[in-house]
Amino acid sequence: MADKPLHFDTLQVHAGTPPDPATGARQVPIYQSTAFVFKDADHAARxxxxxxxxxxxxxxxxxxxMALANRIAALEGGAGAVCCSSGHAAQIMAFYPLMQPGCNVxxxxxxxxxxxxxxxxxxxxxxxxxxxxxxxxxAAIRAAIDDKTRAVYCESITNPGGHITDLPMVARVAKAAGVxxxxxxxxxxxxxxRPFEHGASxxxxxxTKYLTGNGTVTGGCIVDSGNFDWSASDKFPSLSQPEPAYHGLKFHETFGPMALTFHGIAIGxxxxxxxxxxxxxxxxxxxxxxxSLRMxxxxxxxxxxxxxLEQDPRVAxxxxxGLESSPYFARAARICPKGAGAIFTVQLKAGYEGCVRFVNALKLFSHVANLGDARSLVIHSASTTHRQLSPEQQKAAGVMPDAVRLSIGIEDSRDLIADLDQALATAGAEQPVPA
Known part of the structure; x- marks a missing residue:
């Protein structure tokens, strides 16, 4: 009888990490080695x-x-994964095999x-x-896609506002366009x-964020569903056409559902x-x-x-x-049935200067440029993480000058609320609306 698929809580502990074959070590060893000895010249060539x-x-x-990549792939339900140095690195590496000069996302x-x-x-x-x-x-997504489009890109839960993306709708549009x-x-x-279950590729x-969860290291990962047909058109020659660096090998023809993963390692x-x-x-x-315990x-x-916060008169x-008042409440139940995440923005009636006083007054919330930590975090996005954007871009991203982003940690919520309460008192009274 075939083994039954393991549940998430089991996969997060066991996937990709059998006992070390050399020593029997149960925890994955840190292989702090630059290079690995070949068995012989033929082994190296292969x-x-x-x-x-x-x-x-x-x-x-x-x-x-590789153990980490295999574990994340298992948790996402993907065919394979490649780990890299940061989330930004993961983005570039995901686009790298898809794009050519003149192409767009x-x-x-x-x-x-x-x-x-x-x-x-x-x-x-x-x-x-x-x-x-x-x-x-x-309609806007469909209109933006043209012959040079090679991918559609979005966040499942957006940073900073916690907006939930309608992944099935976006996936249908991308699939119809062949990207x-x-x-x-x-x-x-x-x-x-689980974006793959909603049609993502x-x-x-x-x-760095929730997967690590302790604010110690940076990292990124690209996970491939294995379900996209890279050879269905001529849009993706890096995966469907002969690769000169490997004597004409065709990644999709050779590796099938693992094509993007092997390309990410061998080329990326x-x-x-x-x-x-x-x-x-x-x-x-x-x-x-x-x-799962932390989330x-x-x-x-x-x-x-x-x-x-929603009931506090100092909050706009x-x-x-996850709030029933949110326009994305019903969508969250479909896309994120176990919860709407733990980041969102709070608009203060005290305005921009009130946000500054609020952030400075917090004691348990750490003022850092990060999210997804076990500790609760705060930042004023308009003046930091989104500062380089124009006012129009900030507004489109859901970033307002009179709002702060909270990343809620795993402390006792009563203590977090008490900290927010005293910081709101320090933020001051409602700012008059300009005439």
């Missing part, structure tokens, strides 16, 4: 020709990093500010373009949202060098072991805090999609 899977050099593959306006900058400024240096649309507007939907699933984690993560990591180090992989593996607590606390608005 590895370099992609005729055999193995370890050559840690810029390409490393046992600790249709992207959501509701993205992390650094992502918008990467898709506008960095893309230009590659000869690529990003076309931004309201990801809720199906993959790439979803940044960082803010949800695979526990709250590729998932990217900043593993080889040429871009955005390598995750084994120490970082080890920390993230440890973090993932408690992912349940994150969501429970976020609900308690958001409900309290709360964007948490």
């Amino acid at each position: 590895l370099f020709n992609l005729q055999e899977v193995g370890y050559i050099y840690s810029r390409l593959t490393n046992p600790t990093v 249709v992207a959501s306006t509701r993205l992390y500010g650094g992502t918008v900058t990467q898709l506008t400024q960095v893309f230009r240096k590659f000869g690529w373009e990003a076309k931004f649309v309201d990801i809720d507007d199906e 993959p939907l790439i979803v940044d699933n960082t803010s949800a984690s695979p526990y709250l949202c 590729i998932v990217v993560h900043s593993t 990591l080889r040429d871009l060098g955005m390598t995750m180090n084994p120490q970082a992989a080890h920390y993230t593996l440890l973090g993932i072991e408690t992912l 349940d607590r994150h969501v429970k606390n976020a609900m308690a805090v958001a409900r309290w 608005g709360v964007t948490y999609a």
Whole structure:
């Protein structure tokens, strides 16, 4: 009888990490080695020709990093994954095999500010373009896609506002156009949202956030569903056509559902060098072991805090999609049935200056440029993470000058509310509306 599929809580502990074959070590060892000894000259040749899977050099593959990639792939329900040095690295590596000079990506306006900058400024240096649309507007997405479009890009739960993307709708539009939907699933984690089940083709993560969960290391991951047909058109020659560096090997023809994964290692990591180090992989593996436990607590606390803030007369608005008052409440139940995440923005009646006083007065909330930590975090997005964007871009991204972003941690929610209460008192009275 075939083995039954394992459940999420089991996969997060066991997937990709059998006992070490050399020593029997139950925890994944940190293979802190630059290179790995070949069995003989033929073995080395087979590895370099992609005729055999193995370890050559840690810029390409490393046992600790590979264990992490396999675990994340299992949690997302993907065919394979590639880990790299940061979430930003994961984005570039996901686009790298899809794009050619003159090509474009249709992207959501509701993205992390650094992502918008990467898709506008960095893309230009590659000869690529990003076309931004309201990801809720199906007609706008369809209209933006043209013959040069190679992907549609969005976040499952957006940073900073916690907006929930209608992934099935966006996936249908992308599929009809013959391009993959790439979803940044960082803010949800695979526990709250499984984009492949909603039609996505590729998932990217900043593993720095909820997957690690302890604010210690940076990292990124690209997960391939294995379901996209890269040979259905001539749009993706890097995957469907002969690769000169490997004597004409065709990645999709040779590796099938693992084509993007093998390309990410053999070409992406080889040429871009955005390598995750084994120490970082080890920390993230440890973090993932408690992912579901932490995410349940994150969501429970976020609900308690958001409900309290929504009723506070000093607060003008709360964007948490888990609230029944949110326009995304019903969508959250479909896309993220286990909870709407734990990041959202809070608009203060005290205005911009009140936000400054509020942030400075908080004691338990740490003022940092991060999210997804076990600790609760706060930042004023308009002046920091989204500062490089124009006022119009900030508004489209859901960033307001009189709002702060909260990333709710796993502390006792009563203590978090008490901290927010005293900080709101320090923020001051309602700012008069300009005449």
